[in-house]
Amino acid sequence: LAKTTQPISMDSYEGQEVNITCSHNNIATNDYITWYQQFPSQGPRFIIQGYKTKVTNEVASLFIPADRKSSTLSLPRVSLSDTAVYYCLVGDIGGSQGNLIFGKGTKLSVKP
């Protein structure tokens, strides 16, 4: 099972770009990289997913180097409402999803 390592917490200010890096040294060939956002007392929300290179959607970008041993979630111009816990998951989403393990996540605090 591919384990992930991410910073426990990060602080930022409104309007800044935030980059959260996740390490996953033993990622397998079939593994995808998925990021979720969670607010207190709510379920995690899917943000973005990728396999290699760069993926961009309306809320974030995901950068994955060629060796795929790490990934970086980039949030452009954060606002106070982006204060949340961000989880990086690595796993083979096809087949059994029992190998998707949530870590402790990164608690992002955005200040005015």
Added chain:
Amino acid sequence: ETGVTQTPRHLVMGMTNKKSLKCEQHLGHNAMYWYKQSAKKPLELMFVYSLEERVENNSVPSRFSPECPNSSHLFLHLHTLQPEDSALYLCASSAYSQGQPQHFGDGTRLSIL
């Protein structure tokens, strides 16, 4: 609105009670999951159902009993719970194929007296 609805949102019960948590999804997914999230702990996967059959059971105590009558509904039956079972119980669904992320409900906050 996530497409995954959990009821009730809050539940307080005694250790000898029997209750059930309900999850419903209208996303056309064919896999559903139960997770437990305790305070200051990562989400723990409890059960996985694919096409209404259980495919994963991560050593969950028998006082938790899941039921998946069809691909849109998932239940978690609770009986004789312990205080340490107090937590946020989250349901999720997904398409059971490669590259499909999970969609979560907002959970049931369970408190055991």
